[in-house]
Amino acid sequence: MSFPAERFGQYLRMKYLVSLTDPVYDPAAPVSRLGAWFLQFIQDKRDLPFVYLILEISATLLPLAGLLFVPGLPAAAWWAVFGLYLLLTTFYFKGPFGLMLHCTSHRILFKKKYARLNHYIPWVIGPLFGQTPETYFTHHLGMHHPENNLPDDESSTMYYQRDSAASFGRYLVDFFLLGIPKLVLYFGRTNKPKLRFRLLRGEVVYLLTVAGLAFVNLPATLAVLVLPVLVTRAVMMLGNWSQHAFIDSADPGNCYTNSVTCINTKYNHKCWNDGYHISHHLKPALHWTEHPAHFRQNLAEYTRQQAVVFDGIHFLHIFAYLMTRRYDLLARHFVDLGEQYQSEAEVVTFLKSRTRRIPRLAPPVAVAA
Numbered sequence: 339m340s341f342p343a344e345r346f347g348q349y350l351r352m353k354y355l356v357s358l359t360d361p362v363y364d365p366a367a368p369v370s371r372l373g374a375w376f377l378q379f380i381q382d383k384r385d386l387p388f389v390y391l392i393l394e395i396s397a398t399l400l401p402l403a404g405l406l407f408v409p410g411l412p413a414a415a416w417w418a419v420f421g422l423y424l425l426l427t428t429f430y431f432k433g434p435f436g437l438m439l440h441c442t443s444h445r446i447l448f449k450k451k452y453a454r455l456n457h458y459i460p461w462v463i464g465p466l467f468g469q470t471p472e473t474y475f476t477h478h479l480g481m482h483h484p485e486n487n488l489p490d491d492e493s494s495t496m497y498y499q500r501d502s503a504a505s506f507g508r509y510l511v512d513f514f515l516l517g518i519p520k521l522v523l524y525f526g527r528t529n530k531p532k533l534r535f536r537l538l539r540g541e542v543v544y545l546l547t548v549a550g551l552a553f554v555n556l557p558a559t560l561a562v563l564v565l566p567v568l569v570t571r572a573v574m575m576l577g578n579w580s581q582h583a584f585i586d587s588a589d590p591g592n593c594y595t596n597s598v599t600c601i602n603t604k605y606n607h608k609c610w611n612d613g614y615h616i617s618h619h620l621k622p623a624l625h626w627t628e629h630p631a632h633f634r635q636n637l638a639e640y641t642r643q644q645a646v647v648f649d650g651i652h653f654l655h656i657f658a659y660l661m662t663r664r665y666d667l668l669a670r671h672f673v674d675l676g677e678q679y680q681s682e683a684e685v686v687t688f689l690k691s692r693t694r695r696i697p698r699l700a701p702p703v704a705v706a707a
Contacts, residue, residue: 353649353673358634360606360613363627379452381445384627388438388447392459395431399423399466406558407551420561427467427566432573435467437609441626443475465544465563468570472540473518480533481524483622487582487596489698490528492520493575496590500583500693501660506576513575580653581615583660584646584692593619594643595692598656599633601673605652613652616645641676646692649673665689 363384369377376389402423406416439459448455461471477493485491493513498505518541525534544563551559586595593616600606600613612618614629617636624632633640640647648656648671659667669685679685 353671358630359602360611360630361627362630363625379448379455381447381449382625384625385441385445385447388442391431391434391438392463395435395463395466398426399431399463402426403466403558403562406561407555409555416557423561428569432467432570433605433609435463436469436570436574437612439464439469439474440478440612441610443479444623445625460540465547466566468566468568470540470544470567472536476525476533476537476540477517477521479622480530480537481521482578483619486591486593486619487585488591490524492517492524493578495579495582496585496696497698498579499695500579500585501663501665501690503661505695506579506661509579510572510575514571517571576657577653580656580660583656584689585696586644586692587694587696590696592643594640594645598646598648599640600648600652600656601630601633602649603652605654616640637675641678644678644688645675646689647673647675660693 369386373386373389376386377383380386380389402419405411405419406423411419442456442459446453446456447459460469460475464471464474482491482493485494487494487496489496495509498509500506518537521537522534525531525537548559548563551563581597584595584598586592590596597615597619599616603613606613610626611629612626614633617624617629617632621632648668651659651671655671656668659665665686666682668689669682672685672689674685679688
């Protein structure tokens with residue numbers, strides 16, 4: 339997807355851009371016979387890559403997980419299998435799987451005729467990546483999107499200093515210790531009993547499974563089902579922190595000013611355009627291949643709203659730069675929409691203003707008549 343340089347010149351200055359390199363759907367791309375056969379099962383042909391990813395994960399991780407539970411496996415072999423399993427789950431498949439789970443939570447993958455197959459991702463392979471069944475769906479679609487990082491969103495970043503490692507530490511501890519109880523209470527006070535049931539069902543089944551398998555093979559249970567939960571929940575909170583690190587305190591509910599967009603990064607190719615977080619909150623059901631076009635079509639509004647857009651980096655970079663307060667590196671990748679900034683120093687000042695903790699408002703005091 340290329341655009342005339344002169345057109346982008348009127349929008350971009352700090353980071354010059356002549357094209358978007360993020361993935362879009364190519365209807366002319368050839369589809370194999372196997373792919374054509376798979377298309378009969380899925381609702382949107384653009385999601386065929388998800389089917390291939392499911393097959394890759396199933397063909398590698400399920401056998402490896404099974405091997406870890408084999409009784410009497412020599413210690414050297416066990417550790418070799420665990421090392422490969424950890425490498426695949428944490429560094430190779432984690433990002434693509436996590437964002438496939440995200441996309442298929444918003445847009446159901448399999449047709450109604452094959453609806454039971456939609457349980458395969460959250461219930462069968464999800465736990466291998468630390469995703470307890472139903473928890474991601476209920477948290478993300480049941481609370482995070484409806485509340486949009488505002489005070490009723492129990493995972494909101496508003497009340498934290500978002501360039502502080504100490505603040506992130508408190509945020510992470512709060513989620514690990516109270517995340518599930520707070521979500522249960524949220525569904526209670528917002529009258530969402532079905533989501534509360536799905537959440538609790540998934541958590542209870544997961545805990546019972548862990549308890550049962552621990553008696554079969556404790557090391558394998560810790561490796562396959564416990565360690566991934568700790569890693570994944572930390573990574574998810576890191577991601578949410580970075581996605582909602584730059585907030586306009588005057589308008590914290592504005593999707594253009596309480597989230598960020600990351601363009602032209604390999605991460606978008608690996609993780610289904612997850613960098614387009616502003617457009618995702620604007621249109622949660624927008625297909626992952628349509629985000630670059632949405633960004634292009636709405637550049638004027640991004641500019642007017644002073645949206646935070648970065649070129650060439652993704653959320654892990656943002657997190658690392660915030661924790662080390664390297665605003666110079668953030669500014670280096672900042673896209674100056676509409677040439678609104680005269681220098682890198684102005685950009686740094688602007689970004690710092692968006693990461694300040696937003697004080698909690700005291701409840702109104704009743705006045706006696």
